[in-house]
Amino acid sequence: MTTLEIKNLHVQAEGQHILKGVNLTVSTGEIHAIMGPNGTGKSTLSETIMGRSGYQVTEGDILLDGKSILNWTVDERARHGLFLAMQYPQEIPGITNMEFIRAAVNAGRPKEKAIKVRDFLQQLDEKMALLKIPEEMAERYLNEGFSGGEKKRNEILQLLMLKPRFAILDEIDSGLDIDALTIVAKGVNSLRGTEFGSLIITHYQRLLKYIVPDVVHIMMGGRIVKTGGPDLAAELEKTGYEGLAKTLGLETADHD
């Protein structure tokens, strides 16, 4: 079992104190959901875990298997099995989707163990079929001209091909139609098992009906204010963030 531990994490961006002491531990074999109002720091948490520049950790630590990863580059974090499916996937003209995914798969392997082209294509075909992604999308430039939903599905294709130890999925459900949502959920569920852990950021209980989390955390004001089981998402649907904040004796929920 591997663990990803977030300990008393404080993060600033552009001089703003965004995360104010986040504590969270995800182990392989578990799926955790994070819900919270707009602007509360959910994406900041995922970007900081992945090591994106511009986010300064001012206090606390992030540990993978007990080792601090704060000084690791994004690339090192990816090589050690961390993966982030982004809220706004980037378009990269000039590199085809297939080339990108193959390079990413090989980046995680020693040179002499590079994936054979035939094996790669077979796996890619299989995963694309599972996600109902049209074949021609393998040859298109990465995310260029993809619709919002196609970009999200493509992030999940990368996830299935890379098979990371920990996947952070930042609003993968936004912009997905109901059929795409069930397909994406099927893709994520296919990775479930003792070797895989995930942190799913979402605004909607709907996604959590398809990918049932083991633990649900509510984040407000840059902190985790409540943790519970899958029922917590349903409870939140009824009370809203304002209602929950009141029950917890917090001032107000934050919004954009």
Ligand SMILES: Nc1ncnc2c1ncn2[C@@H]1O[C@H](COP(=O)(O)OP(=O)(O)OP(=O)(O)O)[C@@H](O)[C@H]1O
């Ligand atoms: N690079 C940055 N520079 C300056 N401010 C930032 C930066 N990144 C995030 N913020 C600010 O930090 C706050 C938290 O943003 P974040 O995107 O983490 O929230 P979120 O909980 O993911 O919100 P949403 O639900 O709307 O996606 C916001 O006020 C945002 O404007």
